[in-house]
Amino acid sequence: MKLDLAEPLNRLVGSKYLSAKSSGSLVFSPTELTIIYSRSGIPVISSSTTTSMLLDLIPVQFQLRYCPALSKKPGASKPESGASQPKSKPDPFENPKGLLVTRLPDQSHGTHNLVLNKYPVIPRHSILSTIEFKKQTDFLEDQDLEVTYSCLQLWEAESTDEVMSRLFAFFNSGEHSGASQNRRHLQILPVRDMMGPESQKPEWKPLIDLLMTEPLPDQPSILRNPLLPFCHYAMRIPPSPGAGILNQIYQCLYDRASSSLQSWNEECSPEQTALNSYAGEASISYNLAMTTQAMAICPRRSETAVVPTANGEGSVAVNGTILAGTLMVKEKSEWDAIRQGQVVIDEVLAEIGIPQSSYSGRPSSTRL
Template sequence: MRMLLGLSESLPSLVEAKFNAAKAAQSLIFSPTELAIIRTSTGIPFQLRYCPALAKKPVPGKDDASAPKKKPDPFHNPSADLLIADIPTLNPSHLLVLNKFPVIRDHFILATKTNKEQTHVLEQDDLEATYACLKAWQNNMEQGHQKRLFAFFNSGEHSGASQPHRHLQFLPVECMKEGKQSKGWDLLIDIISSQSDTSLKHGVGWPSGLLQHPAIPFAHFALRLPSEPSGPQLLLAYDQLYQSAKKAVEEYIETNPSTLALHPIEEGSLPISYNMAMTTTAIAICPRRSEGHTLRHDDGSEIGLIALNGTTLGGTLMVKNQEEWDVLRTQSGRLDSILEAIGIPKEVHPPTLHSRV
């Protein structure tokens, strides 16, 4: 049975109103970005965002040489200025809260009401709540156009995760696109799931129906979702994708034992790092082996570390420094090296550009 949010007004209206009020009250810090579209050597488009303001953002524990303090939990009794709603309204299991440091408007978060671990397996109600938000957003029409949300999740030390309290994040696709600046760009999960000839050809042990795009240089697994999927269907899809990601990591470690190891699994934590993404039509997982990749000059000197999270499955990445911005926009092949380094490598077909991208 599909979760009903029970909100007093449409989800987009609630989020927009709360975002505008919080921005005006300086309860959140919105940092606009410059935007460019770059491509892999095989033609896959990625948004590159440049946000120098984030380079000035304090990092907990870095600015204070004294004994480290326990990191505050932003999802435990969040500020009323940022709290959107508890969902569902009857016996709420989750809350919706604005991201305090957004670079894209109306970036909001779904967190568990109780402090569950980010590194544990997602549960059925997490997936049901995520899908309910995606669907509620899409049901809101604006000027004849259907709105869309992109959901993503980071789990494990190599995934770009920053908070241990379990949460998934949402970005409005229209806000990601920013008008004509993103011409030629699509969500990566859309590119993966829309291809008709990308079924993963694996032997025994791989679920049927798995999708993997041949031109993307890291292992990833996707499934198309049925219309109005049930909670058990969402959980099954997630489990199949997670098991496929885990198998890919284990196979990589077998041949590269010195470069990656499984995580400790005490107290229920999962043995791999991964990103998950979801829309109303598809769900995808990307196993991770590194949080980022260091860009270097030809002489080996460091330009900067490019860190990625689950927005990778949305086809977007961000830099904070001018030189990183310049290098990635002007030097083809740098994007490939980043994507190959952060994921589990796989063979990429020769450079052929699909007409859709």
């Protein structure tokens, strides 16, 4: 899909971000950032002697952000299952005054608005929302995926920095996913801005890049990292895919995630899990992530995980940024407990998703 833009996309987003921040249309909240380590790892072969090769594990690095300002953010409405319109508060994407970057794919035939996040914790955080009201809990459609991929591709093409110029897109769907608005929207973050201070940039890379280490035995087109503590499924995206290919990948991943979650809950038989129509409301909560290289999905069974703290008990809410390897807390007691190692990130991930040690998932009905 060709996007008809008056200026390069990264310049449009950057200039609008600066003007919206200056005018007060958006409120940026800085965060403290640290790196924490999973007990899981990425397997690598290392030669420790001249005669033997040993398998080592490189610990997976996660970003932990602390943002107390977000505890004062106005409460957002939750998507209501079966609701055709937002009910509890105005729709922020219906008329995004001061935050609209552009219509896509073009001004006269737009299907999506590219708008800035009103309360970002990462600079240049933008959102692709449907111009026509569509539900966040419904299946994604061809245009959602194609416009999103086109943004990712164009942003990279406009930059000369191959490593730092990437975008990470994510989608939260369902009551356990971290979604907060009813209108369908995908969110986009520049990887450069996610990396934080210069001193930490060499250490961290988006988790989605580390997911594709091993094919599923019964469905080798789907990849995962079996050492991570939560079930996830990923597929590589071929160069210049059309909307049909993107949707086929999405449906294949959704099938697998749906089968995993339904089997965990023991709600239905294998025959029932093969009946997804990919229209209307999805039957599970999940997070989807996309780069130009890959698409990944994580089935969800809880929005939050309990965090034991010095003051008793706190919690950490997780959305689709977990597939980038980042999560955030608002309370200092939670920040201290996690960064000081009193809470293990593996336990948090297993609680909000499906523990990978317990279940690997049934075969999907969709094959690529």
